[in-house]
Amino acid sequence: MATPVYSGAARSPQRGRPRDASRDDALRQAALEVMAEVGYRALTMDAVAARARAGKATIYRRWESKLDLVIDTCTQLAQQNLAEPDTGSLAGDLREFLSAFAAFLSGPIGKAAQALVGELPHEPELASAFRGTFLTAQRDVLRRILDRASERGELREDAPRGMAVEIAGAALIYRLMLTGDPLDLPFVDRVVDQVLLPLVAKGQ
Amino acid sequence: MATPVYSGAARSPQRGRPRDASRDDALRQAALEVMAEVGYRALTMDAVAARARAGKATIYRRWESKLDLVIDTCTQLAQQNLAEPDTGSLAGDLREFLSAFAAFLSGPIGKAAQALVGELPHEPELASAFRGTFLTAQRDVLRRILDRASERGELREDAPRGMAVEIAGAALIYRLMLTGDPLDLPFVDRVVDQVLLPLVAKGQ
Numbered sequence: 182m183a184t185p186v187y188s189g190a191a192r193s194p195q196r197g198r199p200r201d202a203s204r205d206d207a208l209r210q211a212a213l214e215v216m217a218e219v220g221y222r223a224l225t226m227d228a229v230a231a232r233a234r235a236g237k238a239t240i241y242r243r244w245e246s247k248l249d250l251v252i253d254t255c256t257q258l259a260q261q262n263l264a265e266p267d268t269g270s271l272a273g274d275l276r277e278f279l280s281a282f283a284a285f286l287s288g289p290i291g292k293a294a295q296a297l298v299g300e301l302p303h304e305p306e307l308a309s310a311f312r313g314t315f316l317t318a319q320r321d322v323l324r325r326i327l328d329r330a331s332e333r334g335e336l337r338e339d340a341p342r343g344m345a346v347e348i349a350g351a352a353l354i355y356r357l358m359l360t361g362d363p364l365d366l367p368f369v370d371r372v373v374d375q376v377l378l379p380l381v382a383k384g385q
Numbered sequence: 386m387a388t389p390v391y392s393g394a395a396r397s398p399q400r401g402r403p404r405d406a407s408r409d410d411a412l413r414q415a416a417l418e419v420m421a422e423v424g425y426r427a428l429t430m431d432a433v434a435a436r437a438r439a440g441k442a443t444i445y446r447r448w449e450s451k452l453d454l455v456i457d458t459c460t461q462l463a464q465q466n467l468a469e470p471d472t473g474s475l476a477g478d479l480r481e482f483l484s485a486f487a488a489f490l491s492g493p494i495g496k497a498a499q500a501l502v503g504e505l506p507h508e509p510e511l512a513s514a515f516r517g518t519f520l521t522a523q524r525d526v527l528r529r530i531l532d533r534a535s536e537r538g539e540l541r542e543d544a545p546r547g548m549a550v551e552i553a554g555a556a557l558i559y560r561l562m563l564t565g566d567p568l569d570l571p572f573v574d575r576v577v578d579q580v581l582l583p584l585v586a587k588g589q
Binding site: 295298301359372375380 | 424500502503504506548554559565579580
C-alpha cells in the first residue's frame with residue numbers, strides 16, 4: 182500500500198455533507214478525462230461538472246479549487262494503482278511493479294500527467310503537490326522493494342539504491358512523454374534485466 | 386556536428402528576400418523565450434514579433450506557421466548546442482556530452498521543451514517534428530560516441546547500446562521535467578559512473 186502523502190485536498194466530512202465515495206470517484210474520473218483532453222491550464226470546474234453531470238456546487242463542496250481537485254485525483258489514483266508487490270525476489274518485484282506502473286501510465290493518467298508536467302514550471306504549487314503525490318508514491322514503492330531485497334541479502338553492499346529508483350521512473354516516463362515508444366512488457370523486462378539488476382543486485 | 390534532420394521549417398531564400406542569419410537568430414531567440422513563458426499553445430506570432438521588435442510580416446516571410454517557427458528554433462538550437470565531443474575515451478565523451486546537454490537543458494530551452502512536451506499528445510505534427518529534431522539530435526550524438534568506443538574496443542560484445550542511449554536521455558529529462566532535482570556535474574558523473582559505464586563498458 183502506498184503511503185498517503187497529501188491529505189489536505191478534499192474537505193473533511195465535518196466541513197460539508199457526508200462524503201459519497203463513489204460520487205467522488207466519478208468526479209475525479211471526470212477531472213482526469215478533462216485534464217487528459219485539454220491540460221491543466223484549460224481545465225475548468227465547469228467542464229468537470231458537465232462531464233460528470235454534476236452541479237458545480239457539488240464539486241466545490243468537496244474541493245476548494247481546481248488545484249485541490251487535481252491533486253486529490255492524482256493522489257487517489259496513485260494509491261489505488263501503485264500497489265506494492267511482494268513476490269519474494271527483487272527481479273519479480275521490479276517486474277511486477279514496473280509492469281503495473283507502465284500499464285497505469287499508458288491509460289488516461291499518463292496523458293493527464295503529461296499535461297501537468299508541461300505546466301509545472303509555471304505552477305509552483307502544482308509542481309510541489311505533483312512531486313509530493315505522484316512521484317513520491319512510486320518512488321516509495323520502489324524504495325521498499327529495494328529495502329526488502331536488501332534484507333533478503335540480494336543487494337550488493339555498495340548498490341546505488343537512489344539511482345536505481347530514479348532510473349526506473351525515468352525510463353518509463355521518458356518513453357511515455359518524450360519518445361512515444363511503447364511502454365510494453367518487453368521494455369519493462371529490458372529495463373529490469375539490462376539496467377536495474379546489474380545496477381544493484383549481487384553477482385551481476 | 387549533429388546531422389540536420391528537418392529541413393522544411395524555414396523558407397528558402399528563393400521564395401523571399403535574402404536571409405539575414407542574425408535576424409533569424411533573434412527571432413528564434415524570441416520564440417524560445419515566449420514559449421518558455423507561456424507554452425506552445427498560447428504562443429502567437431504576434432507575441433514573438435513584439436518580443437523581437439519585428440513586424441509580423443517579417444516572421445511570416447521566414448516561417449509559414451507557428452509550428453514551422455518552433456520546429457526550426459528547436460532544430461537550430463540542437464545543432465548549435467549538441468556538439469559531438471571526441472576526448473578519446475568513452476568515459477570522457479559521455480561526461481563531456483552529458484554535461485553540455487545538462488547545461489543546455491538548464492537554460493530557457495529546457496523550459497520551452499517542457500512546455501512542448503505537455504502539448505505532444507494533442508499536437509501530432511509537433512510531436513513528430515520534436516522527435517525528429519530535438520530527440521534525434523541528442524540520440525545521434527550518443528550513438529556515435531558508443532560507435533567510436535566500440536571501434537576502440539571499449540565496449541562489451543553484448544553491450545545494450547540502444548538502452549544506454551535511451552537511459553542517458555531519460556535520466557536528464559526526468560530531473561529536468563519531473564523531479565526538479567539539479568542537473569549538475571555530480572549528477573552527470575553518477576549517471577556515467579554508476580549507470581552507463583557498467584551497462585556497456587568492458588571490465589566493469
